[in-house]
Amino acid sequence: MGRIVLEKVKKSFSEVTVIPPLDLEIEDGEFVVFVGPSGCGKSTLLRLIAGLEDVTDGTIRIDGNDATSIPPAKRGLAMVFQSYALYPHMSVRKNIAFPLKMAKMDQAEINRRVENAASVLNLTDYLDRRPGQLSGGQRQRVAIGRAIVREPAAFLFDEPLSNLDAALRVGMRMEISELHKKLDTTMIYVTHDQVEAMTMADKIVVLRAGNIEQVGSPLELYREPRNLFVAGFIGSPKMNLIEGAEAAKHGAHTIGIRPEHIDVVEAAGEGVWSGVVGVSEHLGSDTFFHIHETGLAETITVRADGEVSLKHGDTIHLKPRADVIHRFDAEGLRQS
Amino acid sequence: MATQHSRSAARLMMAPAVVLLLGWMLVPLSMTLWFSFRKFLPLRGGDQGFVGFDNYVRFISSSSFWPAVQTTLVIVLGVLIITIVFGVLLAMLLDQPIWGQGIVRILIIAPFFVMPTVSALVWKNIFMDPVNGLLAHLWRAFGADPVVWLTDVPVYSIVMILSWQWLPFATLILLTAIQSLDGEQLEASEMDGAGFLSRFIYIILPHLSRAITIVILIQTIFLLSIFAEIFVTTGGAFGTRTLTYLIFQRVLESQNVGLGSAGGVYAIILANIVAIFLMRIVGKNLDA
Ligand SMILES: Nc1ncnc2c1ncn2[C@@H]1O[C@H](COP(=O)(O)OP(=O)(O)OP(=O)(O)O)[C@@H](O)[C@H]1O
Ligand SMILES: [Mg+2]
Numbered sequence: 200m201g202r203i204v205l206e207k208v209k210k211s212f213s214e215v216t217v218i219p220p221l222d223l224e225i226e227d228g229e230f231v232v233f234v235g236p237s238g239c240g241k242s243t244l245l246r247l248i249a250g251l252e253d254v255t256d257g258t259i260r261i262d263g264n265d266a267t268s269i270p271p272a273k274r275g276l277a278m279v280f281q282s283y284a285l286y287p288h289m290s291v292r293k294n295i296a297f298p299l300k301m302a303k304m305d306q307a308e309i310n311r312r313v314e315n316a317a318s319v320l321n322l323t324d325y326l327d328r329r330p331g332q333l334s335g336g337q338r339q340r341v342a343i344g345r346a347i348v349r350e351p352a353a354f355l356f357d358e359p360l361s362n363l364d365a366a367l368r369v370g371m372r373m374e375i376s377e378l379h380k381k382l383d384t385t386m387i388y389v390t391h392d393q394v395e396a397m398t399m400a401d402k403i404v405v406l407r408a409g410n411i412e413q414v415g416s417p418l419e420l421y422r423e424p425r426n427l428f429v430a431g432f433i434g435s436p437k438m439n440l441i442e443g444a445e446a447a448k449h450g451a452h453t454i455g456i457r458p459e460h461i462d463v464v465e466a467a468g469e470g471v472w473s474g475v476v477g478v479s480e481h482l483g484s485d486t487f488f489h490i491h492e493t494g495l496a497e498t499i500t501v502r503a504d505g506e507v508s509l510k511h512g513d514t515i516h517l518k519p520r521a522d523v524i525h526r527f528d529a530e531g532l533r534q535s
Numbered sequence: 536m537a538t539q540h541s542r543s544a545a546r547l548m549m550a551p552a553v554v555l556l557l558g559w560m561l562v563p564l565s566m567t568l569w570f571s572f573r574k575f576l577p578l579r580g581g582d583q584g585f586v587g588f589d590n591y592v593r594f595i596s597s598s599s600f601w602p603a604v605q606t607t608l609v610i611v612l613g614v615l616i617i618t619i620v621f622g623v624l625l626a627m628l629l630d631q632p633i634w635g636q637g638i639v640r641i642l643i644i645a646p647f648f649v650m651p652t653v654s655a656l657v658w659k660n661i662f663m664d665p666v667n668g669l670l671a672h673l674w675r676a677f678g679a680d681p682v683v684w685l686t687d688v689p690v691y692s693i694v695m696i697l698s699w700q701w702l703p704f705a706t707l708i709l710l711t712a713i714q715s716l717d718g719e720q721l722e723a724s725e726m727d728g729a730g731f732l733s734r735f736i737y738i739i740l741p742h743l744s745r746a747i748t749i750v751i752l753i754q755t756i757f758l759l760s761i762f763a764e765i766f767v768t769t770g771g772a773f774g775t776r777t778l779t780y781l782i783f784q785r786v787l788e789s790q791n792v793g794l795g796s797a798g799g800v801y802a803i804i805l806a807n808i809v810a811i812f813l814m815r816i817v818g819k820n821l822d823a
Contacts (some may be wrong), residue, residue, distance in 0.1 A: 251722050272728035284723035288741040297737070298727035345727070 200262045201353035201385030202227045203248060208257035210243055210409075217243050218409040220257060225353075225387065225402075230379050232388045232396040234432070235406035241389045244406070245355050248387065249278050261352060272301075277346035278355040281362065283338045285330040285345075291317075292326040295344045302349075316344040319378075336367045343378070353385035360395065372399060393433055397421070405429050427531035430455045436487055436502075438525070441495045451526035451534055458487060458500040460523040463507055464516045472517045474499060476509050490515055564803075571796035578790045590797035599781055604805075606690060607777040611758045613694040614701055615751055621698075622705030622750065623743065629706070630713045640710075647703035655767040658696045659685065689773040696764055701757075705750045712746035713739070752813045759806055778802050 203225040210218040217240045225231050233241045246252040248259060250271035259267050266274050277298075285294050295316055299309045317323045320340040330338055339359060346354055356375070360368045376399050379386050390396055396403050397417045405412040405420065405428070413425040417433075424430035430438050438455045446454045467473050474493035479486055483505055490499045501517055509515055526534040571590055574583040594600060629640060646654065662669050663684035671681035684692040716739065724738050760779050769775045771784060782802060786795030 249726060251725070271722075271726045276726070278723070278726050280719045280723060282717065282719050284717065284719035286720060286724070286738060286741075288744075289737075297724070297729075301724075301728035301730075301733060345723075349727075 200227055201225075201351075202260075202262055203353060203385065203387075204260040205248070206258040206260070208244075208247060208259060209255045210240075210247055210252065211255045216255075216409070218247070221409070221411060223404065223411065223414070225385060227385055228383050230376075230386045230388065230399060230401045231404060232390060232400035232402070233404045233406055234390055234393055234396040235412075236432075237391055239406045240409040241391070241406055242357055243409075245278075245357055245387060245389050249276055249355050250274050251278075275349075275352040276355055277349050277351035277353075278357070279339075279342045279346050279359045281358045283330070283342040283362075285338060285341055287330055290327050290329060291322060291333070291341050291344075294330065294341055295322075295348055298345060298349045312348045313344075316348045319347070319381075320344050320374075335363050336371060339363065339371060340374075343375075347378070347382065351384070353387060356386065356388040358390055359388075360390075361392075368395075375399065394435060397433070403433075405432060423533065424455075424525065425533050427453060427455070427527050430525060430527070430533075436500045439496060439499050441499075443495075445495050446526075449524060449526055452529040453527040453531070455525035455527065456519045456523065458502040460520045461499070461501045462518045462520065463488075463501065463503050463509075464518045467516050470518065470521075472499070472519070474515055474517070476511055476513045476515050479509065479511070481505065488515065490517065493517075567796045567799045567803075569796075570792050571800050573793050575792040575796075576790055577792060586793065590793045591800070594785070594794055594797045594801065599776060602774060603776050603778050603781040606774060607759065607779075609690055610694055610697065610761070610777060611755060613691070614697045614758055615754060617694070617698040618701045618705040618754065619747055619750060621702055622709045623740075623747075625702070625706045626709035626713050627739070629710050643706055644703045646699055647701075647707075649700070651700065651761070651763040652767055654700055655696055655764040658692075658699070659768050663692060685769055686773060689769050689775045693764055693768060693775055696768070697758065697761065700764075701754055705754070708746050708750050709743060712743050716742050748813075748816055751816075755809055755813065756806075759802075759809070778805065 205221060205223040207220040207222060208218065209216070209220045221244075233244060235241055243252065247254050250266070250269065254267060257267075258265055261274055261276075286297065289297065292313055295313045296309050299312060304312075313326075314323070317326055320343060322337065322340055322344060325333060325337060325341075330341060333341065339362075342359070359375075360371050363371060372395060375386075375388075379399075388395075388399060400417055402414060403417055403420055404414050407428055413420060413429045415423075420429060420433045424433060424438075427440065431440065434457055436458050438457050439461075440453055440455050442453050446452060464471060472493050472495060474490035477489040477491045477498065479488045486503050486505055486507060488501045488503060488509065490501060491497075493499050499517065501515075503509075528534050572585055572587065574586045574589070575581070576583070625643065629636070629643065633639065649657075660668070665671055665681050665683040665686075668681070668684075670684070674681040682688065720738055721734060724734050729737060761777070762779055762783065765771055765775050765777065765780050766783075771780045776784070778798070779802065782795050782798040785791050785798055
């Protein structure tokens with residue numbers, strides 16, 4: 200069980216309000232990702248849920264019980280820190296067993312659970328090593344192992360992959376998703392990487408300056424961003440945002456069109472944009488062109504097939520797909 | 536490029552320092568060894584030739600030798616235990632964010648800057664004086680008979696003075712160590728259900744073990760050779776004679792250089808035994 204509900208939760212550090220009153224519901228078994236730019240309060244929110252920070256105001260309910268003033272250890276949550284926070288003087292085995300030892304569990308049960316966690320996480324061969332003798336990915340797994348042996352109601356991850364290299368990050372991403380499927384436990388995951396958010400989440404919470412901008416499944420956020428901030432934050436490369444006359448044609452203050460929703464066409468015509476190719480990024484399967492001098496915006500990014508060959512300085516004609524143009528009003532809110 | 540040439544140049548340039556250091560150590564050491572085998576009584580006939588191991592046997596069989604060793608150990612161990620226990624507690628206290636932190640820290644460090652002779656005199660005359668001392672007043676305020684510190688409990692009094700002097704050092708080293716403890720580790724252990732005591736035993740103490748070893752090592756080296764504190768307070772009376780003080784008395788009060796030198800050689804051996812033990816422990820702790 201791990202249903203977590205935040206009601207009007209607010210957090211201030213002395214005079215500065217980092218989280219204005221905020222409501223959020225996290226269902227049992229859900230994989231929820233908090234994303235947002237640096238300093239927007241993701242870690243603070245996670246630490247409030249963990250109990251490592253006291254809320255200034257509001258209520259946190261875990262499985263229906265008021266947990267606002269319950270100490271962290273009693274909330275039944277486990278946390279994986281960005282720095283792993285392993286105990287350097289203990290072996291991997293002792294690290295993983297530590298929460299069980301603190302819970303005064305009997306030794307046979309501790310051993311069983313540690314062995315179990317180690318085999319799930321491929322750590323069996325490393326149980327007698329110290330954390331200092333492990334690679335980053337292995338340390339990460341030990342930190343996860345220490346979390347899963349407690350069989351918590353929910354896992355909290357604070358940017359757990361940001362210290363790993365790109366390849367390992369993709370691998371660990373899969374492993375964590377896999378783990379979620381296997382354990383079926385609530386997970387709350389903080390990241391500033393929208394790719395991690397899109398690939399792992401059941402539900403994404405987009406935060407800006409402590410405010411929730413939008414909550415929804417990855418595809419909801421991708422298809423129907425509620426405002427310009429979410430539109431610009433979700434999706435890679437970023438959505439093209441166009442103001443002025445072109446937007447007015449669609450009856451909006453700003454229109455947004457994703458790079459993958461623009462087609463490269465042969466000739467100019469009605470509703471076709473023309474521009475000059477700037478930098479192109481070849482990924483093999485796809486190529487991203489950055490187009491200048493369209494008269495619409497500074498640059499327009501377009502995704503084209505990897506086979507399309509256009510050079511720097513060539514003229515290009517673009518046709519946006521009319522059915523996937525996002526329209527926003529002067530306040531930056533989505534127009535249906 | 537570390538060529539043959541540059542390496543020999545390096546040796547040449549280091550040579551003066553090495554020679555100076557060697558001379559600094561070797562000359563007194565060999566003089567001590569030399570005198571320890573001779574009968575040398577400056578005021579009673581001067582240097583009277585070799586006597587073999589006579590001085591060594593006499594030093595060790597003297598009735599003051601074993602008590603001196605015992606006093607030395609009691610003082611060293613006592614001060615180590617007090618400074619480390621209170622050092623750890625103070626360091627944890629000072630690590631908390633408190634108002635006026637900077638000033639409190641300076642106050643705590645201050646005793647370390649007081650010269651040993653001065654601090655011993657201050658303690659002797661201002662605190663421990665049985666008639667006018669502050670402690671005597673305190674005792675009387677509670678209606679008790681003042682303790683005659685330096686006569687009744689002389690060794691513990693000296694341990695107290697020394698602890699007061701060395702506590703700042705221990706606190707300072709342990710405080711820097713505590714400050715380097717990763718806050719996330721403490722938070723992780725808190726989430727793992729460790730209470731204050733468990734956090735102290737399983738996280739803080741292991742983290743401090745290296746700093747504690749260093750404090751033990753450095754303090755032992757200095758405590759084995761304390762002199763001023765005893766000279767100024769009890770003058771070696773009432774069983775406060777340490778090995779160092781005994782050697783001083785043999786050479787200067789009894790005017791027996793040979794006997795004192797033999798004692799010096801014993802002290803060197805004792806210090807080396809301690810050093811070997813400590814090196815082992817430190818070695819084990821430092822590579823962890
Ligand atoms: N202990 C504190 N005292 C005062 N201000 C704090 C404290 N902790 C965090 N803040 C402030 O709260 C805001 C949110 O911080 P938080 O660590 O939650 O950001 P974040 O979203 O996790 O950012 P990042 O992606 O960089 O980790 C920041 O502006 C930060 O300066
Ligand atoms: Mg953060």
